[in-house]
Amino acid sequence: MSVFLSSLGFxxxxxxxxxxxxxxxxxxxxxxxxxxxxYGSVMINSAFVTYFLNIHGHLNAWVALIGGVATxxxxxxxxxxxxxxxxQRRNLAPITIVIVALGVDLCGTxxxxxxxxxxxxxxxxxxxxxxxxxxxxxxxxQLTIIAIALGVMLAVAWLLRYTRLGKAxxxxxxxxxxxxxxxxxxxxxxxxxxLISGALAGLAGTVFAMNTGVFEATxxxxxIVLLLAAMFLGGPGEPYGAMLGAATIGIATELSAAFIxxxxxxxxxxxxxxxxxxxxxxxxxxxxxxx
Amino acid sequence: xxxQVSAGYDGRAIVxxxxxxxxxxxxxxxxxxxGSGKSTLLKSLVGVVPILGGAVSVGGTDITNLPPEKxxxxxxxxxxxVDDVFPPLTVKENLEIGGYLLARHQVHERIGAVLxxxxxxKRMMTRKAxxxxxxxxxxxxxxxxxxxxxxxxxxxxxxxxxxxxVATQLLEEYIRGFADAGSTVLLVEQRAKAALRISDxxxxxxxxxxxxxxxxxxxxxxxxxxxxxxGGGAHL
Numbered sequence: 001m002s003v004f005l006s007s008l009g010f011x012x013x014x015x016x017x018x019x020x021x022x023x024x025x026x027x028x029x030x031x032x033x034x035x036x037x038x039y040g041s042v043m044i045n046s047a048f049v050t051y052f053l054n055i056h057g058h059l060n061a062w063v064a065l066i067g068g069v070a071t072x073x074x075x076x077x078x079x080x081x082x083x084x085x086x087x088q089r090r091n092l093a094p095i096t097i098v099i100v101a102l103g104v105d106l107c108g109t110x111x112x113x114x115x116x117x118x119x120x121x122x123x124x125x126x127x128x129x130x131x132x133x134x135x136x137x138x139x140x141x142q143l144t145i146i147a148i149a150l151g152v153m154l155a156v157a158w159l160l161r162y163t164r165l166g167k168a169x170x171x172x173x174x175x176x177x178x179x180x181x182x183x184x185x186x187x188x189x190x191x192x193x194x195l196i197s198g199a200l201a202g203l204a205g206t207v208f209a210m211n212t213g214v215f216e217a218t219x220x221x222x223x224i225v226l227l228l229a230a231m232f233l234g235g236p237g238e239p240y241g242a243m244l245g246a247a248t249i250g251i252a253t254e255l256s257a258a259f260i261x262x263x264x265x266x267x268x269x270x271x272x273x274x275x276x277x278x279x280x281x282x283x284x285x286x287x288x289x290x291x
Numbered sequence: 292x293x294x295q296v297s298a299g300y301d302g303r304a305i306v307x308x309x310x311x312x313x314x315x316x317x318x319x320x321x322x323x324x325x326g327s328g329k330s331t332l333l334k335s336l337v338g339v340v341p342i343l344g345g346a347v348s349v350g351g352t353d354i355t356n357l358p359p360e361k362x363x364x365x366x367x368x369x370x371x372x373v374d375d376v377f378p379p380l381t382v383k384e385n386l387e388i389g390g391y392l393l394a395r396h397q398v399h400e401r402i403g404a405v406l407x408x409x410x411x412x413k414r415m416m417t418r419k420a421x422x423x424x425x426x427x428x429x430x431x432x433x434x435x436x437x438x439x440x441x442x443x444x445x446x447x448x449x450x451x452x453x454x455x456x457v458a459t460q461l462l463e464e465y466i467r468g469f470a471d472a473g474s475t476v477l478l479v480e481q482r483a484k485a486a487l488r489i490s491d492x493x494x495x496x497x498x499x500x501x502x503x504x505x506x507x508x509x510x511x512x513x514x515x516x517x518x519x520x521x522g523g524g525a526h527l
Binding site: 167179 | 363
């Protein structure tokens with residue numbers, strides 16, 4: 001029982017980090033129609049900017065995180081502006097963009113490794129005191145990450161449901177031509193979506209690195225499997241589904257690590273992804289239109 | 292409004308040298324067989340398909356090849372034949388997107404005005420547009436464009452897939468009503484007889500060109516037109 005509860009605790013934290021990342025990832029896909037497989041690369045590069053500001057800039061890790069968030073945001077915007085959009089304008093097959101994204105991911109990850117080397121890094125940051133809840137153990141750092149994730153979920157839900165920008169994002173996602181005919185400047189909406197989802201990638205990358213304690217340039221390379229599994233579980237392009245998908249995948253992978261083998265975490269996520277693609281490709285929240 | 296317009300995809304014209312003149316308070320209908328270029332013509336007027344030759348203006352302002360979002364700011368409302376609403380958004384959110392260019396307080400005012408025009412929508416404000424019936428959906432699509440009080444309404448087969456009674460109500464009550472209220476209506480319609488009943492002027496397209504045009508009563512006297520579009524019944 002104690003193993004189950006402590007694994008559940010780990011699962012909740014993993015789910016919190018994954019939820020931040022998946023919401024940004026699925027928002028990007030929904031509004032821009034780009035399956036940005038370089039998302040993990042943006043995450044880890046942002047985490048390293050936070051590291052640089054924390055260690056070499058002597059900033060508190062939470063203050064340095066702002067630099068990581070800004071990096072994710074700007075990098076994603078530039079990625080779209082100078083790489084994805086020119087390819088999209090050529091009306092190539094969707095698989096072309098996926099291959100381009102894969103290339104960007106490899107360049108981003110191994111380019112970073114070429115700069116920082118193969119060493120392990122960690123932030124100068126305290127974990128804080130330990131808290132016990134229902135047999136689960138959390139550090140103050142982990143509780144802060146969970147609180148940030150909940151805050152992000154509420155903020156994204158509020159953005160999409162109650163703001164003019166959020167409604168324009170959903171309209172652009174549903175029918176970009178009709179949105180334009182209604183006066184929505186969809187290019188501006190898409191650029192803003194890249195800035196916001198990129199900021200979430202930067203935030204996710206930094207809290208991912210904080211949570212793992214030590215990280216390297218390739219730490220987020222397989223994270224895309226978790227992102228895809230969480231996104232397809234909730235429904236491609238469905239931010240609310242992404243939150244549920246992230247919670248399920250985060251907890252399922254940590255429980256499987258405890259009861260089966262930690263090496264199989266990604267395999268479990270991949271099996272869930274395959275299962276969803278086979279039986280319900282539009283996910284729990286999506287409709288057949290989104291598949 | 293449109294002068295010698297040629298338009299198409301990838302640099303290849305599908306419609307050639309078409310003139311359309313429409314004034315406030317009038318319904319101009321465009322009829323013709325499938326593939327005659329009716330929808331392409333409308334799409335070119337609202338910026339969705341590039342214009343390869345000629346010019347389009349609204350109220351004396353040239354709008355040729357302006358992007359759709361810019362044309363929307365000039366008082367041109369467009370209801371496409373399909374994909375005319377945002378299915379995952381609620382009825383209220385669809386109307387709000389229709390009023391995207393308005394200030395927030397104006398949006399609420401305009402929603403009230405649109406609901407007076409389409410009172411049936413009042414009961415379904417929180418329902419997702421994708422869950423509406425064909426007729427309700429078309430009312431919402433019309434309501435969405437009415438949010439900006441457009442001076443020109445461009446409607447592409449608004450009665451497609453609607454039951455005959457609903458289609459007649461839509462054409463005679465609402466669409467004719469828009470024109471009577473002072474809007475210019477440009478209408479592509481498959482139901483030629485019904486379209487002629489509410490029109491002030493009609494263009495007949497064939498092979499991407501205007502093959503006939505005139506007042507509905509005059510067209511109803513044209514044996515070629517009657518044979519091709521009115522199924523042998525000349526009474527409007």
